[in-house]
Amino acid sequence: MIKLPQPKTNSRDLFTPMLQAIIHRLILGAVNLNIFDELDEPVTADEVARKKGFHGGNTEALLNCLCAAKMVTKKNRRFQNSPLAAEYLRCGKETYLGGFLQRSHQVMLQYLDDMEELVKNGPASQPNRKNFSEGEFWADYAEDMAAYAASGQARLIAEQVAGLPEFPKMKKMLDLGAGPGMMALAITQAHPDMKAVVLDQPEVVEVSAKIIEKYEMQDRVQTLGRDYCQEDIGEGYDLVLASCTLNFFRDRMHRILGKIYDSINPGGVFVSFHDGIRAEGTEPNELIISMSSMLFSGETYNFREDELASAMLEAGFRSVRSRNFDTPMGELELVVARK
């Protein structure tokens, strides 16, 4: 008799990721079909299919799968959004993440179909690089970034900033590469009278201005349409915040940090939140996995551990502290530099 093998590890760990990939695809399909917009109240699959002009049997199949994935509930043949779907997948909600998921899918999975070729042969000699300085690209993205920030990120960042000992005495802040400006909004809302400048490219701040108006914060938050690599960024700030933006300009950090340093009042603070790769390129897990497609393409826009902190010290900041910080999409590095 030859004994059957006795595995020491659990093969379930190979199948769970496959199921997660399928769940992601089901959610994305339902977002693309605007299914969650039909499920505010309990409805049958037939009612959804009739209203949308879809195939009845397959609409029910999708809804059953979404129920198994805990995105919807089912009772007496009627389906309804789960609390998670009602909060984040219902179009029109401030926290609607459908658009953000669609874009993230596009960016994060874009080169994975060619992965084997890319590993064998390396990136294309002339990669089809996105120019991350393109104002139009970011302006188009701004509403989706605002929804992601509104779904938790802005509050998390504001809590970190409000915890700084200097916070109560701050009067004026700059949100550099602010996108929709949600971080500046959350931070000024956490302070009784701080004023904020939301700086981004001219096309982007057109969107930010509308968002600032929506939250009725025009008296304390103003926009500045500038290219921070080329143009003046203002002065007299007690706080400069850069969230997920400086990583696109690793090749010219010295100049940009010099400009930021000059714009800050003595005793002021510069805070950066960004992706920071560590552990020899293997951590943080979520970042490395979500960026894998970009890594194969040869496009990397991530700081290495302590890269920015060292550059800040070189730029003249007197003390620099960095730590890791958890967000819904994984860990970010938070660096606080004092002038």
Ligand SMILES: C[S@@+](CC[C@H](N)C(=O)[O-])C[C@H]1O[C@@H](n2cnc3c(N)ncnc32)[C@H](O)[C@@H]1O
């Ligand atoms: C990933 S988004 C981050 C937005 C926002 N800070 C956040 O955390 O949600 C990067 C932002 O940097 C802005 N940006 C990139 N290059 C810029 C430049 N040279 N001048 C001004 N803004 C720039 C982009 O327009 C975009 O809005």
